[in-house]
Amino acid sequence: MAEVFVSEQIGAHVVVFSHDHCPPHISALQRREAWTARIRFSFVTDVVALWDVEPLRNAPRRRALGLLLDEVQDRLAACRRCWWSVQGTTCLEGRLAMAQDREESGSLTLLSRRRGKARQVRTASYEPDSEDLRLVFGDSSKMAIKAGTGTEA
Known part of the structure; x- marks a missing residue:
């Protein structure tokens, strides 16, 4: 696991796991509230999108997710750098x-x-x-x- 950053807005640890798979994404671990959100991104576009939240019973409010998405967008270069460093792929092969x-x-x-x-x-x-x-x-x-x-x- 490699940490990309700690969210200033919601306190989640944003990481890339070594066992992760395509598409490129980060996981935001909010330990205090016991949820994990995965956010997809691309090396081609600057679009970031919520992939999923687990467990759903602990899902954060939309505002918190919006703040997290904004932080990931602001730190997209760091997310790409970390994904590339850990995974060694852009997930574009075969596209x-x-x-x-x-x-x-x-x-x-x-x-x-x-x-x-x-x-x-x-x-x-x-x-x-x-x-x-x-x-x-x-x-x-x-x-x-x-x-x-x-x-x-």
Whole structure:
């Protein structure tokens, strides 16, 4: 387990567990109130979203969850850095994407199904210091984008 930060708003410890699996996410452990929330994030977009809360009988109020989501959004680079450090994956391998400007920085849109000139991501790596996301596609073309600058369709 690697701690990302301690929530100033609700006192939860925000962590990445070594046994976690894709998609990228953090777990917020609120020991005093006995609940855990998982929050998903992406290396491509800056969207963060509540995944689940357990146990439901101890679930926090919406306001507390909203404050937690805001803190994760504010510390998204640290969440990505920690996930990459612990898991060593961006969870993008095998995903379909529309990319422009091969071999250069360009735009990237993740797709839920094949369409147009979609290509499959073969490998993806992340450079935490520069927040660069480097992709290699199935056709061996490459591209780099800043984390959080892509879209999801």
